[in-house]
Amino acid sequence: MIACHLPDCVGVGFKPQHFEGITEASGPLGFIEIHAENYMGAGGLPHAMLTRLRADYALSIHGVGLSIGGSGPLDREHLKRLKMLCDRYEPESFSEHLAWSTHDGTYLNDLLPLPYTEGTLRHIINHIDEVQSTLNRQMLLENPSTYISFAESTIPEAEFLLAIAERTGCGLLLDINNVFVSSTNHALDPRAYLDQFPLQYIGEIHLGGHTEDADEDGRMLLIDAHGSPTADPVWSLYAETIAKTGPIATLIEWDNDVPAWPLLRQETERAFSILEPARAQHAA
Amino acid sequence: MQHLFQNRFVRGLLDPMPPNPSKRFAVYRNNVFVSFVEALKARFPAVESAVGTEFFEAMARDYAGTNAPKSPLMMEYGDSFPHFIETFPPLADFPWIADLARVECAITQSYHAADSTPVGPEAFAPIAPDDLAQLRFTLHPALNLVASRFPVATLWQMNRGLAEPALLDDYPAETALIQRSNYSVSVKSISPAGGTFLTALQSDQTLGEAADKASAIDSTFDLTAHLHLLIADGLVTMLTLNRSPQ
Numbered sequence: 001m002i003a004c005h006l007p008d009c010v011g012v013g014f015k016p017q018h019f020e021g022i023t024e025a026s027g028p029l030g031f032i033e034i035h036a037e038n039y040m041g042a043g044g045l046p047h048a049m050l051t052r053l054r055a056d057y058a059l060s061i062h063g064v065g066l067s068i069g070g071s072g073p074l075d076r077e078h079l080k081r082l083k084m085l086c087d088r089y090e091p092e093s094f095s096e097h098l099a100w101s102t103h104d105g106t107y108l109n110d111l112l113p114l115p116y117t118e119g120t121l122r123h124i125i126n127h128i129d130e131v132q133s134t135l136n137r138q139m140l141l142e143n144p145s146t147y148i149s150f151a152e153s154t155i156p157e158a159e160f161l162l163a164i165a166e167r168t169g170c171g172l173l174l175d176i177n178n179v180f181v182s183s184t185n186h187a188l189d190p191r192a193y194l195d196q197f198p199l200q201y202i203g204e205i206h207l208g209g210h211t212e213d214a215d216e217d218g219r220m221l222l223i224d225a226h227g228s229p230t231a232d233p234v235w236s237l238y239a240e241t242i243a244k245t246g247p248i249a250t251l252i253e254w255d256n257d258v259p260a261w262p263l264l265r266q267e268t269e270r271a272f273s274i275l276e277p278a279r280a281q282h283a284a
Numbered sequence: 285m286q287h288l289f290q291n292r293f294v295r296g297l298l299d300p301m302p303p304n305p306s307k308r309f310a311v312y313r314n315n316v317f318v319s320f321v322e323a324l325k326a327r328f329p330a331v332e333s334a335v336g337t338e339f340f341e342a343m344a345r346d347y348a349g350t351n352a353p354k355s356p357l358m359m360e361y362g363d364s365f366p367h368f369i370e371t372f373p374p375l376a377d378f379p380w381i382a383d384l385a386r387v388e389c390a391i392t393q394s395y396h397a398a399d400s401t402p403v404g405p406e407a408f409a410p411i412a413p414d415d416l417a418q419l420r421f422t423l424h425p426a427l428n429l430v431a432s433r434f435p436v437a438t439l440w441q442m443n444r445g446l447a448e449p450a451l452l453d454d455y456p457a458e459t460a461l462i463q464r465s466n467y468s469v470s471v472k473s474i475s476p477a478g479g480t481f482l483t484a485l486q487s488d489q490t491l492g493e494a495a496d497k498a499s500a501i502d503s504t505f506d507l508t509a510h511l512h513l514l515i516a517d518g519l520v521t522m523l524t525l526n527r528s529p530q
Contacts, residue, residue, distance in 0.1 A: 037356050041396025044426070045467035048399075065356025071286040078356055103294045107353040109319040110312060112293065120286060147311040185308070215307040223311060 005092040006031050006058050006204055006249035008279055010271045012264060013062075013253045019049050021261025023056075028272040029265075031058035031092065033251050037065045040081050050089065059091040060204065060251070065107065068127045068141070069100035069114045079134050086135055093204060093249075095140035095173045096131070098124070098161065115150035116160040128168040140203045141165070142173035145181040145210075145224035157182075158196035171203035176241065177253075180234050181210050181222040190237055199245050207238060207271060208253035227256035229267055239274045247279040300349055320348035323361045328388045330443035331369070334381055343372060359392055380434035387440045387471060390428035390462045394469045397426035402518035415525055417492030421485045421514070422522035426464035429479050429486070436460050437473035463519060477502035478510055 009030020012018070022029065032053055039046050053059075066078060086094055099111035114120055131139055141164060143157060155163070161172055174197060183190035209228030213221045230238075230252070242248065252267045296309060297316050324344040325332055332340040347368045353361045366389060369375055370382035402424060411419060430436060437460040441447035459479025461472050474482075477498040484494035498505040514520050 037358065040357055041359060042398035042425070044394075044396050044399065044464065046396070048467055067356075071290045075356070100290065102356065103290045105354055106294065106298075107356050108294065108297060108316050109323070109353060109356075109358060110315040112312060114286070115289070123286065147308045148306075221308065221311070 006060055007092075008247035008249055008275070008282075009058075010268045010275060011058075011060065011249060011251045012268060013251060013255060014050075014053065015254075015258050016045070016049060017258060018261045018264065019053075021265070022053065025265075027265040028268055028276075029057065031060060031249060031251075033060035033062050033253075036061050036063040036082055036085055039085055054089055059089055060093040060095065060249075061085060061089065061091040063094070063096040064111070065101060065109075066096050066131070067100045067102035067107075068096055068131070069098060069112075069120070069124060070102050070127075071100070071123070072102070072104065074127055074130055075102060079131065082131075083135055086137065093140060094135060094137060095142055095204065097142045097144060098157075098164075099144045111144055113144060113146045113148060113150070116153040116155040116157060118154070121155065121160060121163055124164060125167050128164060128170050132168065132170065138170055140171040140173040142175055142206065143178050143182075143197075145175070145178035145222075147185055147221065147223075149186050156196065158193055158198070162198040162201070165198060165201040170201075172198065172201040173204045173206060174199075174202045174241070175206035175208070176237050177206065177208045177210055177230060177234050178224060180231070180237060181224045184220055184222045187219070190233075191240075194237060194241060199241070202245060202248055205238065205241070205248050205250045206253055207234060207250060207267075208255075210234075225256060226253050228254075229263075230270075235270065235274070238271070242274055242278045246282045247275050250275055298349065298352060317345060317348060319358075320352065320361070321345060323353075323358050324348070324365060327362050327392055328365065328385055330388055330440050331381060331385050333443040334378075334384060334439070335375070339374075343369070343374075346372075359396055363389060365389070380432070380436065380439060383430060383432040383434055383436045384439055384443065386430045386432075387436055387460045387462065390430055390460070391469050391471070394426040394428050394462045394464045397424075397464065400425055400521040403515075403520050403523060405515050407520075407523050411523070411525065417490060417495075418525060419491045420488060420524040421491070421520050422524065423482070423486050423514075424463070424519050424521050426462075426469070427482075427486070427519050428462040429483055430460040430462070431457075431476065431479045431483070432459065433457050435473070437471055440471050463517060465518060474513075475502065475505075477505040481505070481507075481510055482514075 007030045010028050011031035011033055014032040014034050097111050100114055101108050165172055179190050179193050183193055207230045208226045209230055210222045211225045213223055215221045250271050254264055297313050321341055321344040351364060366382045366385035369385050375381055435456050435458045437458045442449045457476050458473045459476055461474045480501055481494045481498035484497050495507050
């Protein structure tokens with residue numbers, strides 16, 4: 001049902017500094033993920049590396065700039081660029097975020113939150129219909145990490161995502177670190193969120209690191225910084241989720257303070273140690 | 285309704301003195317500004333080295349406040365940064381820094397430019413000597429030129445740790461030639477006459493016209509040496525005579 005053709009393996013967000021490490025000793029790596037916008041130049045090193053890796057690995061193209069939750073129309077030029085990229089590399093998966101980043105022609109380079117209402121739901125469904133028909137493929141939509149919530153929200157996030165998946169036919173990308181970050185920031189229970197989450201629509205899982213801070217009232221504020229190893233409570237939630245869903249393609253995201261390849265590879269091995277038994281059991 | 289909400293949100297993000305700076309909202313403000321500044325630092329390391337990190341970050345925030353990106357292609361962010369630097373009052377006594385920034389803009393362009401296969405010296409074989417002056421050159425898409433009143437290529441090399449920093453006794457004008465070979469971008473210094481020659485070829489003028497323009501600037505302009513540079517560095521992708529490719 002979910003047209004995500006990534007293998008049920010561990011992947012990493014590809015960084016050019018890891019090119020040699022990956023081509024020499026990739027460990028349990030089964031796929032790579034790229035940020036679409038970094039490969040929208042005409043040629044040069046990014047495409048040379050990607051073409052080389054594409055020959056050996058399944059590929060996930062992950063957009064960060066389409067602003068699906070934006071109040072204005074989608075950027076058609078950007079959608080065209082995404083289509084060109086998807087046509088060129090034929091990725092096993094294309095995904096984007098439940099967030100907005102462009103407003104009145106200004107690009108804010110961050111994944112910004114939106115209220116969950118019947119109105120925003122209809123709007124996002126229209127945008128996802130447009131993306132899927134333009135790209136001629138099913139996409140995955142990722143749950144966001146948020147620091148604020150909106151009084152006008154009337155629909156819980158997991159329910160909002162379910163409604164989108166049901167009405168557009170898209171799949172979902174479950175970012176478990178985002179679940180932990182948002183739940184902590186809004187004083188909610190991440191397990192309750194995951195219990196509500198429509199597991200049957202998940203095509204890919206993201207894991208990544210966060211940092212700890214506090215707001216002015218001294219309440220814990222987690223920042224989705226992608227600059228450290230995945231935290232232990234997130235690994236626990238991951239193992240619990242995989243126990244329920246069976247094996248699912250799982251990505252380690254590490255975008256800032258990027259470590260040397262061996263350290264990132266350790267993270268992939270940790271995910272593999274959870275995923276592999278589930279896969280063996282699933283196959284049995 | 286959603287549009288108005290996003291209007292307010294964006295004003296709060298970009299306002300230098302936000303009315304309601306709650307720490308939670310400030311996470312977004314901080315993400316946005318840090319990402320803009322980091323993008324500029326990644327693209328303009330020589331400018332950062334020349335002015336110092338603290339100065340650079342303050343200038344980058346100033347720029348970002350009025351020049352937020354217009355597209356999700358962050359590789360293009362900062363195209364107008366050289367102009368901003370040129371008119372940035374604290375740098376009025378350092379007019380060469382804007383040209384340094386122009387070199388760095390061109391480096392990104394070269395890095396991402398289309399791939400194209402260069403021609404070798406044999407491409408000249410079928411050209412009759414009498415036709416040479418009428419020849420037109422298609423230069424590699426990753427070739428960029430930045431003409432400057434200052435020794436901009438040397439200054440770039442010094443600020444990237446590729447040349448020993450030194451006090452420059454005189455300030456010869458240089459044109460920076462930015463090119464890509466084996467996916468790696470390099471910057472070299474050529475004379476203003478050489479820069480004029482390549483710019484003329486790049487804008488589809490004939491070899492004869494380009495050579496005349498260069499010689500008008502510098503009577504000692506060495507055409508053979510520059511043709512050798514073009515071919516040896518793989519900077520020419522096609523020769524055209526009378527509009528039909530050779």
